[in-house]
Amino acid sequence: xxxxxxxxxxxxxxxxxxxxxxxxxxxxxxxxxxxxxxxxxxxxxxxxxxxxxxxxxxxxxxxxxxxxxxxxxxxxxxxxxxxxxxxxxxxxxxxxxxxxxxxxxxxxxxxxxxxxxxxxxxxxxxxxxxxxxxxxxxxxxxxxxxxxxxxxxxxxxxxxxxxxxxxxxxxxxxxxxxxxxxxxxxxxxxxxxxxxxxxxxxxxxxxxxxxxxxxxxxxxxxxxxxxxxxxxxxxxxxxxxxxxxxxxxxxxxxxxxxxxxxxxxxxxxxxxxxxxxxxxxxxxxxxxxxxxxxxxxxxxxxxxxxxxxxxxxxxxxxxxxxxxxxxxxxxxxxxxxxxxxxxxxxxxxxxxxxxxxxxxxxxxxxxxxxxxxxxxxxxxxxxxxxxxxxxxxxxxxxxxxxxxxxxxxxxxxxxxxxxxxxxxxxxxxxxxxxxxxxxxxxxxxxxxxxxxxxxxxxxxxxxxxxxxxxxxxxxxxxxxxxxxxxxxxxxxxxxxxxxxxxx
Amino acid sequence: xxxxxxxxxxxxxxxxxxxxxxxxxxxxxxxxxxxxxxxxxxxxxxxxxxxxxxxxxxxxxxxxxxxxxxxxxxxxxxxxxxxxxxxxxxxxxxxxxxxxxxxxxxxxxxxxxxxxxxxxxxxxxxxxxxxxxxxxxxxxxxxxxxxxxxxxxxxxxxxxxxxxxxxxxxxxxxxxxxxxxxxxxxxxxxxxxxxxxxxxxxxxxxxxxxxxxxxxxxxxxxxxxxxxxxxxxxxxxxxxxxxxxxxxxxxxxxxxxxxxxxxxxxxxxxxxxxxxxxxxxxxxxxxxxxxx
Numbered sequence: 001x002x003x004x005x006x007x008x009x010x011x012x013x014x015x016x017x018x019x020x021x022x023x024x025x026x027x028x029x030x031x032x033x034x035x036x037x038x039x040x041x042x043x044x045x046x047x048x049x050x051x052x053x054x055x056x057x058x059x060x061x062x063x064x065x066x067x068x069x070x071x072x073x074x075x076x077x078x079x080x081x082x083x084x085x086x087x088x089x090x091x092x093x094x095x096x097x098x099x100x101x102x103x104x105x106x107x108x109x110x111x112x113x114x115x116x117x118x119x120x121x122x123x124x125x126x127x128x129x130x131x132x133x134x135x136x137x138x139x140x141x142x143x144x145x146x147x148x149x150x151x152x153x154x155x156x157x158x159x160x161x162x163x164x165x166x167x168x169x170x171x172x173x174x175x176x177x178x179x180x181x182x183x184x185x186x187x188x189x190x191x192x193x194x195x196x197x198x199x200x201x202x203x204x205x206x207x208x209x210x211x212x213x214x215x216x217x218x219x220x221x222x223x224x225x226x227x228x229x230x231x232x233x234x235x236x237x238x239x240x241x242x243x244x245x246x247x248x249x250x251x252x253x254x255x256x257x258x259x260x261x262x263x264x265x266x267x268x269x270x271x272x273x274x275x276x277x278x279x280x281x282x283x284x285x286x287x288x289x290x291x292x293x294x295x296x297x298x299x300x301x302x303x304x305x306x307x308x309x310x311x312x313x314x315x316x317x318x319x320x321x322x323x324x325x326x327x328x329x330x331x332x333x334x335x336x337x338x339x340x341x342x343x344x345x346x347x348x349x350x351x352x353x354x355x356x357x358x359x360x361x362x363x364x365x366x367x368x369x370x371x372x373x374x375x376x377x378x379x380x381x382x383x384x385x386x387x388x389x390x391x392x393x394x395x396x397x398x399x400x401x402x403x404x405x406x407x408x409x410x411x412x413x414x415x416x417x418x419x420x421x422x423x424x425x426x427x428x429x430x431x432x433x434x435x436x437x438x439x440x441x442x443x444x445x446x447x448x449x450x451x452x453x454x455x456x457x458x459x460x461x462x463x464x465x466x467x468x469x470x471x472x473x474x475x476x477x478x479x480x481x482x483x484x485x486x487x488x489x490x491x492x493x494x495x496x497x498x499x500x501x502x503x
Numbered sequence: 504x505x506x507x508x509x510x511x512x513x514x515x516x517x518x519x520x521x522x523x524x525x526x527x528x529x530x531x532x533x534x535x536x537x538x539x540x541x542x543x544x545x546x547x548x549x550x551x552x553x554x555x556x557x558x559x560x561x562x563x564x565x566x567x568x569x570x571x572x573x574x575x576x577x578x579x580x581x582x583x584x585x586x587x588x589x590x591x592x593x594x595x596x597x598x599x600x601x602x603x604x605x606x607x608x609x610x611x612x613x614x615x616x617x618x619x620x621x622x623x624x625x626x627x628x629x630x631x632x633x634x635x636x637x638x639x640x641x642x643x644x645x646x647x648x649x650x651x652x653x654x655x656x657x658x659x660x661x662x663x664x665x666x667x668x669x670x671x672x673x674x675x676x677x678x679x680x681x682x683x684x685x686x687x688x689x690x691x692x693x694x695x696x697x698x699x700x701x702x703x704x705x706x707x708x709x710x711x712x713x714x715x716x717x718x719x720x721x722x723x724x725x726x727x728x729x730x731x732x733x734x735x736x737x738x739x740x741x742x743x744x745x746x747x748x749x750x751x752x753x754x755x756x757x758x759x760x761x762x763x764x765x766x767x768x769x770x771x772x773x774x775x776x777x778x779x780x781x782x783x784x785x786x787x788x789x790x791x792x793x794x795x
Contacts, residue, residue: 008704008707008708009736009737010700010703010704010710010732010735011704012706012708012735012786013784013785013787014697014700050764412684421606
């Protein structure tokens with residue numbers, strides 16, 4: 001007689017896709033851009049691939065008044081406009097059947113009760129067993145109240161996971177306070193601090209490249225690598241987000257999270273396994289071993305008017321909602337050091353900003369030059385050092401720059417690229433970062449999320465840099481839109497006899 | 504994506520391998536526009552397809568779109584043992600635009616005439632891409648004792664068959680099982696049962712008590728599903744077959760099982776899934792051994 005306790009022998013060998021437990025996803029900030037441009041298209045793509053739980057529902061919550069039907073219609077349009085997959089009505093209908101909207105003033109107890117009632121109703125209707133993912137697409141100031149309300153109404157049935165969007169605080173103090181608030185009522189493994197860069201396939205491919213290939217790891221150190229360059233460049237401006245950007249600037253918008261995570265993944269030691277804590281322990285060690293760059297090693301900039309892709313654009317101070325004398329930086333370049341056995345004295349040059357010459361995120365590992373080229377026709381200067389380029393976006397892939405002989409008489413050497421393009425080798429469309437991260441949160445896999453101690457280390461570094469800035473006065477704007485930033489950025493790297501990668 | 508295919512080709516009769524390699528190199532150069540960035544040659548495997556003439560049309564159809572998903576060198580071997588000795592080739596470079604570059608794969612159609620049809624190993628060996636896995640899709644039921652089958656099995660890392668194409672079931676499964684220690688085998692008929700197997704697995708533990716299944720589908724799928732249940736559940740399962748062109752339903756002790764969600768995969772998707780696998784499938788092997 002078979003018993004329910006016996007393991008299911010039919011499951012062995014089935015390539016079952018990871019499918020989460022039944023659950024409800026509550027999105028706070030459902031009227032915002034993130035929900036319509038990223039979250040809902042990602043949910044649709046997951047639904048299309050049957051990766052969502054069979055029993056599933058979505059509750060949008062925001063301050064604005066909206067009916068369930070209006071919310072569904074708005075989300076349908078968002079999916080049609082922004083999803084990477086073609087729109088299939090039957091998939092949408094299935095998803096929309098479990099969608100509700102609750103008008104919610106975040107500080108209003110009654111509204112919170114209405115949300116709780118809706119969730120209970122949906123639980124009964126959809127069979128989601130009290131499991132909840134709460135997605136906080138709201139400013140940090142709104143998170144504390146919501147967390148209290150969720151904790152107060154937490155039922156003993158089902159699990160709860162909180163997904164917190166950036167910015168996670170605005171400095172070390174506020175990040176600590178927010179962590180403390182979360183930890184009052186929730187365990188660390190219930191909190192998922194999102195940094196969508198970690199959901200990108202190419203960022204994860206860095207881990208594959210380093211730890212699945214025997215050839216890179218032995219040379220991945222100060223002995224063979226001259227320096228590392230990381231560029232996170234956007235050609236767009238602030239896109240109507242002056243309210244946020246004026247407070248954040250490039251250092252809080254990109255440096256504190258995406259950029260430092262890219263440095264951590266590039267520099268980390270091999271984790272013992274790919275579990276959340278193993279990976280995050282290694283990233284934390286990198287963040288802890290980064291010393292604060294002195295004022296000479298950090299450059300900030302703000303774009304003035306210029307041309308981007310042939311179109312004339314206004315300067316930052318002329319953007320709507322920006323103070324005419326704003327001192328917010330839209331560009332940061334820095335020389336960072338990871339003070340450990342592997343990386344001592346190997347600089348990490350990083351730069352990031354808005355309205356730069358083009359959109360590009362790359363990690364470039366520049367190896368040391370060949371010590372003595374024995375070719376008459378090629379001086380040492382002509383022989384460029386090998387560079388391993390990880391293209392995070394766009395044109396996702398990896399290139400290795402090597403010297404090769406130009407066909408013909410003599411020995412002329414030219415740098416050529418050996419390319420691996422994601423789109424060329426794996427023609428499956430790359431999933432959007434949010435698809436991976438939402439699914440991971442539902443599955444309870446926190447590997448690609450940031451832990452509280454990582455966040456605090458990141459903010460400690462940012463606070464130190466910002467404190468220098470408060471002591472000096474800089475003249476803004478200092479770079480025209482559509483260029484690679486202020487001249488001081490070039491000077492930062494030229495001082496060391498190096499230069500930014502040419503594009 | 505498939506509409507963006509750019510193809511350059513060369514055809515020759517009574518050719519040598521050296522000629523084929525020369526023409527491939529020439530086509531690779533010509534496939535890039537002058538002044539543009541050179542195209543990328545990306546390969547994840549050598550993909551051999553053994554295609555007797557009666558399967559040529561179906562093979563072409565299945566290969567359509569495959570080069571995009573698994574850029575590789577494809578060797579399409581068409582044996583014509585009754586014709587005069589010789590080797591004819593059509594060599595093509597198929598490129599797909601990716602951003603401002605193009606990714607190119609290679610397809611070499613080889614007609615093996617006369618005695619050449621019995622010596623495919625020596626033709627294939629010099630054309631394999633070094634250090635990459637070699638997959639062989641064998642159309643129809645292999646002639647188990649034939650020299651051409653033996654030679655190719657000595658070369659390839661994985662044999663892909665579709666036992667739906669076989670008429671002597673379940674007997675042929677016994678011969679197939681003899682290959683398991685020598686070469687990794689996968690079966691498209693088995694892949695097509697996957698969504699049904701997932702569904703049946705979801706009926707655990709009740710399904711553990713089932714003693715008879717009736718399969719409304721192809722004989723291959725019926726034998727494999729019954730073999731799978733026997734081998735996994737550890738007791739005999741009676742099989743009734745209601746022959747259909749595709750798997751349309753399963754009854755468990757007379758009760759119809761629910762229909763699995765989603766659409767059945769197309770031929771290219773199924774082959775594509777097989778090309779992503781590299782290790783032995785012990786569950787499949789056990790199912791094959793338990794088919795009769």
